[in-house]
Amino acid sequence: MNEVKLFLGPQHPGMHGNYSVHMYVDGDIIEKARPTPGFLHRGFEKLMERRHWMGNLALIPRICVPEPDINEFVYAQGIEMLANIEVPDKAHWIRMLVLEMARVMVHLMSLGFIGGPTGMYTATYWAIAQRDLILDLFEELCGARIYHMYIVPGGVRKDLPEGFTDRVLAMMDELEVKIPEYEELILKHPIIHARAKDNIMLPAEVVWELGVTGIGMRSATGEENDLRKVKPYAHYDKVEFEVPTATYSDALTRLNLKVREMYQSMRIIRQVIDKMPAEGPVNVPVSPGNALRWTVPEGMVYSAVESSRGEYGYFIVSDGSEMPYRIAVRGASFPQGLLGIEKYLKGHRIDDASIWMDTMGVCSPEIDR
């Protein structure tokens, strides 16, 4: 029989960005899969070497569109480590607030987007509408909905607007009512069950083999491996939260963990709002001089954050000048998004490829970067 080759992407197949998988199929079973990244390549790492330390702030959020804040955070944290800067107390709390709001936002989005590959768009509409209300809050906080450019080296760009925390609390109150409805609609739905339960498995061996982190790792191995716990940054050591885990990782388990993480994030946000000081500086200068001439002391550092998809890090090298010498991005979806597809997508049905990408947490700009 002749080999049939099909293309998944590079147009947006669901939510994973402009990414392409070449699938060689026999009937509706994938015999061989070739991930083909590069459709989105914007050369972030190289561009960063040609921009001022501050100017990069406008570029890096684009490495992960649904969750831009992790980029700002690892970048700022790395510079602070190199420059040996102590970030003000309030800035740490605000950063946690932002990071957790972003986590809720992105989990909502991926929960909703399961509707794409399963053909149940109601889920998408509901979850995205709710996500938009969180975007409203971000707009109020920093002036933009998607690319926040809010966490800056030395702290955060501006203090919280008046009454902001009240509106965050109100948003969460509403969300706590809505999430059960989404669970009802999505996680208990027979169609989703048919497609996601006992399907698209991620065995623990594969996790160890590829270096999968985040929900993938926690759902398959039962390890409580969350950077917020094992290597706390900001003030994560001062809040209480649990790391949901499982030992059987099918697509449905991973979706379930996302919902449970949302509850934990909201739990963290409530504690942050409670513990955050009302007054106090929100940033400190990272370097003498104006932003055109900020320099970062010579050295190299690895700065990491627990993103919604796993460990997300920047390896930053500074030669002491006003621009980075080299920055390498460790995208959380790199292991499963590139090697994982190549090795483990085969054997699945064609129509499961999108669910595979969705629930494994593949974000193509992280791979292209």
Added chain:
Amino acid sequence: MNKDKSIFSPIKAWKYLLRKPVTVLKKDIFDKPREAALRYRGFHQNDWEKCLGCGTCSKICPTNAITMVEVDSLEEKEGYKNERPAFDYGRCCYCAICVDICPSDSLNMSREYLHMSTDADTFYTLADSKGIHRDNFDKGYVRDSDSELLDLVRYEMEHEPVGRKTSFLEIVKGYSLEKALAESARCVECGICTETCPARMNIPEYIKSVWEGDMKGAVGYLYKTNPLANVCGRICTHKCEDVCALSIRGEAISIRWLKRFIVDNTPMDEYEEAALEFVTEPVNGKVAIVGSGPSGLSCGYYLRTLGYEVDIYEEKALPGGVIRYGGPEYRLPEESVLKDIGMIEKSGVNFICNTKVGRDIQLDELHKKYDAVFLGTGLSLSRPLKIPGGEHTDVEYAIPFLGQTRDYLRELADMPDIHEKAIVIGGGNVAFDVGRTLIRLQQIKYGADYVSIAALEHRDILPCDLEELEEGEEEGVRGHFGYGPDEIVIKDGKITGLRVKKVVSIFDEDGSFDPKYDDSDSFVIEGTQVYIATGQMPEYAFFDEAMLEQVEIARGQVKVGEKGQFGNFPWLFAGGDIVQGPDIITGVANGHDSAEGIDAYIRQKNM
């Protein structure tokens, strides 16, 4: 989670039909658009009244979306450029970093976010305060102290404490490397300073060189426009700092002290290499310069870089003019004067001292011997003050006194004969130079000081620099400001004081100098010696009568063309104080201009 749903459970979803939608309906997008958040980063707004045209927004823009565009309709104003930022919304990423760094506080983002057009050109706009569609939207994102991206506070140089007044030790200590780097990192390279500097010094360039650690390059930039960098690094009137973009919201960059840092901290071999890089063989002609003050030195140096043989005639024993005999040692130490003059001498300029043109050699002879002559004779005479008692032998004038003090410190003259209590008349920098020099000499001679200064102007409108006034008062100058001299009180042939009376007004209705006094408010300032520092005058003895008729002199200043050329005598050029009044940096600029004028004249002549 178990699948426990019946086939009918999706009915629950129907309640969503009754909920208010999160999205805006298509028909409402234009008529009832959603209002953006208060901090929204929408299209830019720029207040043209405030905007300096400094271009800092354009430099920081990570997407190169901002271009500075020349706007011809803008009025020329000192400290402003006639450029305004234009935004390309095809490139802008709305990060608002431009807003956070704007030195003039003119730029902000608005809450306007809708623009649709099939014409790509409409996405490129010269933003003003009304916004892209001139709709006067509310302000959105604005800079605040948290989002500040400038470093507004100056890194101060250390000063000697007030005990300094017992010696002529230099008051201001230089920058350390660390401080110089931090200070130079504050510069936004707008170049507004350059446009204001009389000599058009490459200020942003040399500050950048300091920041980059390229000291030799920095010296090279200094010598491009100013061969008296040591002197100007210490006593320049720094008009550049008055217009510095950072001074709008914070403190101006210490341009003068950074210049001093460069000249003080560059290794001598690199310094010399950079300073003499463009000096060439003297093959193009011979030029005589009358007077070795700032303008003469500058003219001589640049003529050497243009390939001319240069002789400078100096009346006094040492070259330098006002920088050798005028500025006080505690502000302008001898070493820095020597470094500047020494470098100019190394460039091949020949000094002929103790030779006064008009007395020892005539202008005519110079005309015959040389291809061109430059006059930079400065203001060498003190302006006399005609008040009763002014003829007394204990009445001294500022210029000879300061000159003798410098010679005394060089061990070439005796200490000036100073009394225990002295009075200075005048309110300018020279008056304070005299007063503070007197304090030091009194401290050396008597171990105590008593110096009073009487000036027509009130304290807040004194013509001297603020730092002179503050430091002078710190050292113990007794100021009587707003009082004019009436008479010098003499008893038994000796001065006992100066009677002053209150000034009502200094200028008449036409703005001419015509002080009016209130005779009822007068008193005597105690002192046995009076120093007059009320101004200097030029001396034109070198012009013979025939020339004097053809030379235009107005208010003591000679009138010359753009490059210092005399209209009636194309071989004759002039610059410095006799052309533009007392200011060292203006003199340097005149000297440079005249060197170019002389070069053009000689080339024309030889063609």
